Amino acid sequence: MKVGKLVQLLLPKVIEYCEQNDHMEFERLCDAGYSKRTFNINFPFLVEKGSLPSESSKRYWTNIYLVRGKTVLACSQWYEKDAVWFVEYLQRIGIDYDESQLEGLLLDAKVTSKQKASFRSRKANSRYRGNAIGNAQNLLVRNVLSNLGSEQFSEEDWLETKAYFNHKCAYCGEAKELVIEHAIPINKVYLGEHKLGNLVPSCKECNSAKASKDFREFLDGSDDKIAVIESYMDKQNYVPLENNEQVQMILEMAYREVGAVAERYITIINELFVHEDDNDEQHL
Numbered sequence: 001m002k003v004g005k006l007v008q009l010l011l012p013k014v015i016e017y018c019e020q021n022d023h024m025e026f027e028r029l030c031d032a033g034y035s036k037r038t039f040n041i042n043f044p045f046l047v048e049k050g051s052l053p054s055e056s057s058k059r060y061w062t063n064i065y066l067v068r069g070k071t072v073l074a075c076s077q078w079y080e081k082d083a084v085w086f087v088e089y090l091q092r093i094g095i096d097y098d099e100s101q102l103e104g105l106l107l108d109a110k111v112t113s114k115q116k117a118s119f120r121s122r123k124a125n126s127r128y129r130g131n132a133i134g135n136a137q138n139l140l141v142r143n144v145l146s147n148l149g150s151e152q153f154s155e156e157d158w159l160e161t162k163a164y165f166n167h168k169c170a171y172c173g174e175a176k177e178l179v180i181e182h183a184i185p186i187n188k189v190y191l192g193e194h195k196l197g198n199l200v201p202s203c204k205e206c207n208s209a210k211a212s213k214d215f216r217e218f219l220d221g222s223d224d225k226i227a228v229i230e231s232y233m234d235k236q237n238y239v240p241l242e243n244n245e246q247v248q249m250i251l252e253m254a255y256r257e258v259g260a261v262a263e264r265y266i267t268i269i270n271e272l273f274v275h276e277d278d279n280d281e282q283h284l
Contacts, residue, residue, distance in 0.1 A: 004076060008063070011065070014095065020212060023068065024252070042077060046074055092134075136262065138255075140255070140258050145186045145241075149193075165232075170200040170215075170228070177204065181199070181207050188255060
């Protein structure tokens with residue numbers, strides 16, 4: 001399979017990642033510099049259809065995709081040497097792919113032996129139900145956001161919170177079994193925190209349906225319920241970190257550091273086995 005075909009095949013999963021896991025990634029994929037550093041391509045990976053100059057249209061596929069409410073086109077300027085870059089990206093953000101789809105790509109790609117070794121190492125770790133590095137990256141972000149400040153609260157405080165919402169789900173208003181829900185998600189996009197003012201009672205159905213959405217996005221059209229949650233936040237003196245560019249930048253650095261650290265130690269340990277294999281071959 002040619003690398004361009006592979007990109008087109010897996011593009012929906014990349015878009016799904018931008019929609020559900022990392023909203024900022026969409027903006028990065030529209031940046032020429034990021035696209036060059038990440039994929040080794042000379043044009044933005046994605047571009048809004050309305051902003052694409054006519055002279056550049058031949059450098060993008062005609063398929064239209066919807067991302068974050070915007071119609072975009074994807075860059076078609078892929079060469080076989082870019083295969084490793086794209087696969088490394090898939091592995092970094094935790095997107096699964098069929099290894100049979102990659103047959104022949106490395107043979108056609110003019111990559112260094114170091115890149116090939118890195119690719120083989122990563123390919124070997126593409127395992128069903130494996131632990132993607134994105135899980136560790138997201139966990140670090142959640143850990144940081146969950147421990148900011150010096151606020152403390154107890155189970156009794158949580159019981160008072162449920163009483164504030166009349167022991168009903170803050171989203172649907174039903175009196176069901178309730179779980180702790182973060183009104184503003186704890187991730188590097190929304191910057192929610194594990195503070196009392198960001199905890200609301202939710203039924204399991206709403207908790208599942210809301211997923212990684214902000215409560216205002218999930219409750220779009222239910223202004224009364226939004227107002228109740230916002231009043232509760234005010235009561236608890238909770239001031240969201242939303243749109244704090246400094247915090248987002250720091251978390252992005254931390255996110256990338258985790259990926260880099262994992263890659264470094266995976267490479268170090270894998271090289272031990274490579275050397276052992278070489279020694280075994282020498283004794284044969």
